[in-house]
Amino acid sequence: MTKDFQQACQYLNSFLNLEKKPFYSYKNSLKLKRVYQAADYLNVSYKDLKAIHIAGTKGKGSTAHFTAYILASLGYKVGLFTSPHLFSFRERIKIVRLVDNKFKEKLISKKSVVKIINKFKDKIRVFNKEKPTYFELITLIGFQYFLDKEIDYAVVEVGLGGRVDSTNIINSLVSVITHIGYDHVHLLGSSLAKIAGEKAGIIKEKTPVVSSFQRKSAAKVIGQIAKKNKSPFFILGKDFKTTNIKIRKNHTSFDFEFGKNKIKNLKIYPKGSYQVENAGLALASILTIKKQNIKKFLFKQALSQCLLAGRFESVSSNPLIVVDVAHNQSSARAVSDNLKRYYPDKKIILIFSCSNDKKPNQMLSLINYDSIILTQFKHRRVFDVFQLKKVFKKKAIVTTNLEDALKRAKDLYDKKSLILICGSFFLAAEAKSLFKKNYQFTKERYARI
Secondary structure: OOOOHHHHHHHHOOOOOHHHOOOOOHHHHOOHHHHHHHHHHOOOOHHHOOEEEEEOOEOHHHHHHHHHHHHHHOOOOEEEEOOOOOOOHHHHEEEEEEEOOEEEEEEOOHHHHHHHHHHHHHHHHOOOOOOOOHHHHHHHHHHHHHHHOOOOEEEEEOOOOOOOOHHHHOOEEEEEEOEOOOOOHHHHOOOHHHHHHHHHHHOOOOOOEEEOOOOHHHHHHHHHHHHHOOOOEEEEOOOEEEEEEEEOOOOEEEEEEEOOEEEEEEEEOOOOHHHHHHHHHHHHHHHHHOOOOOOHHHHHHHHHHOOOOOOOEEEEEOOEEEEOOOOOHHHHHHHHHHHHHHOOOOEEEEEEOOEOOOOHHHHHOOOOOOEEEEOOOOOOOEOOHHHHHHHHOOOOEEOOOHHHHHHHHHHHOOOOEEEEEEOOHHHHHHHHHHHHOOOEEOOOOEEOO
């Protein structure tokens, strides 16, 4: 019997966690059959979930949040499953509701985690099939929690790939595919076509597919899989559009059009034109499953109140520090675009670290920085900073932890500067944790650093 949340976490951490292993056999490690068997044995009624399923390389999390908020604005109780997390795995399992005209995100409670694990534990112990992995078990806990709370809809973000991802046991109402780029190529394939094939593996028979604009090879594969499944295929720029985009300092406004549905002057506050794309995907996905006339102001309310942690997020104004979870080429390009758009005259001091399965030079070549500080975060997947320096080869300051990196950044900082921290979810989480603890920077001294 698991007595408390700490014991629950210890139990979860006893399972194989592929998120901590940068290199493993994709074919042999991710087995959807194992998830089906575990779900059935544990009596998780996943088929009862009304789900919106989201895959892609960049923008999955943002699209998932926008989608959940839109559904909540319509009066629904919405389960939101995303990954990875910044501080606690409980962030992956939320319920989003509109309460007193404000959107509330409530994480799965510690008590609920303990309750569900106790429900699963004895059965898993005698389960005579292959045991689930950490992520697979988290997925089943999330689905069971949503069922226990009798949610109306579940918005589910894929963990990795799509075709054999543990979330792919659901029977989705709509399959959403965000921008596809190069990431996890050692697992998903070295071409966009192969990566797209894995992502498009979430497409179900006769189920609508909503996709971002894709490069030709990726779009072709998605279209072929949609056609094979007799699934209606809607693509951004062709079947639905975001137009009249106006990027301001603190928000972005745009118009949206999908068939007879035309919504003007929508506003979002996460920075970047790519967030308009994510919001457009969310709107289109809802309109494929909700055919009746919907009050347009609800969309506006949902999008304007949806804020996203770690997405080009300003965590300090003096000095000016921005944190981003960018961890692949596509997201690094988006960060670069944001720097040019929002801070065109700033001198960029980049603090960078990444996981050891990434190609750092491909990311770094896309960001126009003035000086760079290489560092490392506290996770077994970290790219050792001294090995990183050998790969990078160019002139850089090297530190072994983020606190020292921030000290060095402060030495370089003046009023014309911006300190950018990016390269990994793990690095972003560590940075936000530092500022969460009220780390103070002053010109005279470093408080607690």
